[in-house]
Amino acid sequence: MDTLLQTLKDALTIGSLYALIALGYTMVYGILKFINFAHSDIVVLGGWLSLVIATKLLAWLGVDLAAGGVAAWWVGPVVLTLAMACCGLIGFTIERLAYKPLRGAPRLNVLITAIGVSLLLQNSGQLQFIFGTSPRKIPSLISDATLFSIGDVQVRLLDLVVVGTALALMLALEYLVFHTKIGRAMRAVSYDVRTAGLMGIPVDRVISFTFILGSSLAAAGGFLWALNFSVIKQPADTSWVLLGLKAFVAAVVGGIGNVRGAMLGGLAIGLLEGFGSTYVNPALRDVYVFAALILVLLVKPGGILGKAVVEKV
Amino acid sequence: MLSVENLQVNYGAIRALHGISLKVEQGEVVTLIGCNGAGKTTTLRAISGIVKSSGGTVKYEGRDITRVKPHELVRLGIAHSPEGRGVFANMTVEENLDLGAYARHDHSEIAKDREKGLSLFPRLRERYKQLAGTLSGGEQQMLAMARALMARPRMLLLDEPSLGLAPQVVQTIFQIIREINAAGTTILLVEQNAHMALKVAHRAYVLEVGEIAMEGDAQKLAASDEVRKAYLGVG
Numbered sequence: 001m002d003t004l005l006q007t008l009k010d011a012l013t014i015g016s017l018y019a020l021i022a023l024g025y026t027m028v029y030g031i032l033k034f035i036n037f038a039h040s041d042i043v044v045l046g047g048w049l050s051l052v053i054a055t056k057l058l059a060w061l062g063v064d065l066a067a068g069g070v071a072a073w074w075v076g077p078v079v080l081t082l083a084m085a086c087c088g089l090i091g092f093t094i095e096r097l098a099y100k101p102l103r104g105a106p107r108l109n110v111l112i113t114a115i116g117v118s119l120l121l122q123n124s125g126q127l128q129f130i131f132g133t134s135p136r137k138i139p140s141l142i143s144d145a146t147l148f149s150i151g152d153v154q155v156r157l158l159d160l161v162v163v164g165t166a167l168a169l170m171l172a173l174e175y176l177v178f179h180t181k182i183g184r185a186m187r188a189v190s191y192d193v194r195t196a197g198l199m200g201i202p203v204d205r206v207i208s209f210t211f212i213l214g215s216s217l218a219a220a221g222g223f224l225w226a227l228n229f230s231v232i233k234q235p236a237d238t239s240w241v242l243l244g245l246k247a248f249v250a251a252v253v254g255g256i257g258n259v260r261g262a263m264l265g266g267l268a269i270g271l272l273e274g275f276g277s278t279y280v281n282p283a284l285r286d287v288y289v290f291a292a293l294i295l296v297l298l299v300k301p302g303g304i305l306g307k308a309v310v311e312k313v
Numbered sequence: 314m315l316s317v318e319n320l321q322v323n324y325g326a327i328r329a330l331h332g333i334s335l336k337v338e339q340g341e342v343v344t345l346i347g348c349n350g351a352g353k354t355t356t357l358r359a360i361s362g363i364v365k366s367s368g369g370t371v372k373y374e375g376r377d378i379t380r381v382k383p384h385e386l387v388r389l390g391i392a393h394s395p396e397g398r399g400v401f402a403n404m405t406v407e408e409n410l411d412l413g414a415y416a417r418h419d420h421s422e423i424a425k426d427r428e429k430g431l432s433l434f435p436r437l438r439e440r441y442k443q444l445a446g447t448l449s450g451g452e453q454q455m456l457a458m459a460r461a462l463m464a465r466p467r468m469l470l471l472d473e474p475s476l477g478l479a480p481q482v483v484q485t486i487f488q489i490i491r492e493i494n495a496a497g498t499t500i501l502l503v504e505q506n507a508h509m510a511l512k513v514a515h516r517a518y519v520l521e522v523g524e525i526a527m528e529g530d531a532q533k534l535a536a537s538d539e540v541r542k543a544y545l546g547v548g
């Protein structure tokens with residue numbers, strides 16, 4: 001029973017982070033129909049910027065957590081907000097400089113450009129005077145003391161914050177996409193760019209907005225990932241690469257282009273990976289995920305929530 | 314109100330419009346008829362700015378709009394109901410109508426126009442909360458037109474509203490086109506159904522492979538031998 005609960009807890013935590021990151025892939029795909037390979041690097045950037053901002057902020061406040069202790073409750077939210085804002089701005093800039101000039105170009109060109117942007121971010125992140133090539137410990141922004149236990153499973157405030165923030169952001173996005181004017185514009189652009197323009201929707205501005213949104217969610221993903229593991233790995237570390245890939249798989253499994261699909265896919269991949277590792281074989285952790293991708297592509301290529309579009313005459 | 318001069322459009326090496334000119338005066342229904350592939354849709358798209366023209370000018374109410382972006386044209390009072398209807402199938406009728414008013418902020422007036430649209434197309438009221446993708450072809454056409462009217466346009470561009478519809482539905486659609494015009498909206502109507510189009514239009518242009526072949530009073534054109542033979546299947 002405890003193993004089950006522990007597995008469930010871990011899987012849901014990781015799954016909600018996959019979901020958060022998958023949203024960025026799926027929204028950009030929905031609108032521009034290409035996979036933004038640089039998205040996972042925004043996650044890394046979000047994690048590292050959080051570390052830098054937290055360190056600077058604590059130094060400025062004159063707080064030293066080296067000997068233990070936890071930052072004031074509001075430091076975490078401030079760091080998160082700043083990291084999201086920075087990454088949103090970076091996402092906006094990348095779209096303007098790298099992708100917008102390629103509007104109308106063959107999709108392969110855009111895809112190659114995305115890979116280029118990804119390599120640029122990865123390699124510049126590893127420079128000694130940027131983030132460097134060794135992992136760092138992130139300051140304790142949230143208490144990791146046990147709050148309560150269910151059986152042998154300990155639940156920390158940190159766990160609640162990580163999952164809670166991820167879920168809150170997803171709910172906020174769900175509301176934005178399905179219940180606001182800008183969300184309706186995003187869905188319209190995603191369904192048919194040309195007709196969206198005829199409705200008076202400023203398509204380029206909606207695309208920029210989508211990048212800002214996706215990138216700030218990626219930053220939140222990076223921040224929460226770093227908090228959850230309390231160490232932050234150097235850019236280009238395999239753990240980041242796998243995180244990006246699995247979030248991408250989550251987006252495809254859920255139905256690429258579908259916002260609810262990305263959330264569902266993230267949780268599904270998290271659970272599959274968690275339960276597979278605990279109950280079958282931990283060495284196959286990554287295998288489950290990619291096997292699921294292949295299976296879904298074979299059985300339901302559009303993903304779980306993907307639909308075939310029916311044209312009526 | 315709208316004047317197109319020497320408009321040229323190329324798709325790569327294909328020249329779709331060889332420099333066409335046409336005028337639409339305030340209050341008119343003008344139709345552009347022609348066979349499949351003549352360049353009718355291209356003409357409307359070039360006016361709306363969704364394809365780039367490689368020569369010529371488009372003027373609207375005295376202003377050069379040749380390089381104006383599609384979404385800005387809506388604000389100037391031109392609405393375009395595209396070929397194939399372009400309804401957002403994954404959204405409800407209500408959401409589609411709201412999208413038509415995207416550029417507007419006068420909420421109480423939008424509500425009035427929505428009400429007008431639903432009175433003009435009562436079928437849409439019945440289907441209000443339904444996904445547009447579940448509507449029949451005729452209903453989707455009605456939705457596309459009602460949606461375009463939600464922009465409260467002074468000029469309406471309609472691309473083949475009768476395409477693929479049953480004859481009675483076509484009758485209804487054309488009756489409504491008359492009503493929209495009677496309410497004060499100027500209309501540029503693209504049609505392959507020359508018979509119906511020439512009945513509602515005041516003036517007409519006949520497009521043949523990217524060039525204006527004939528133009529003039531709609532009734533006179535409908536009576537002319539060339540049009541009767543080539544487009545009305547008579548003789």
Ligand SMILES: Nc1ncnc2c1ncn2[C@@H]1O[C@H](COP(=O)(O)OP(=O)(O)O)[C@@H](O)[C@H]1O
Nearest residue numbers: 324327329347348349350351352353354355356
């Ligand atoms: N996107 C496109 N790319 C290349 N050629 C096109 C494109 N759209 C239309 N054409 C060509 O331009 C010509 C005019 O097409 P169109 O304006 O759609 O005609 P119509 O609406 O009168 O049927 C046709 O020969 C068509 O094949």
Ligand SMILES: [Mg+2]
Nearest residue numbers: 353354355396
């Ligand atoms: Mg056409």
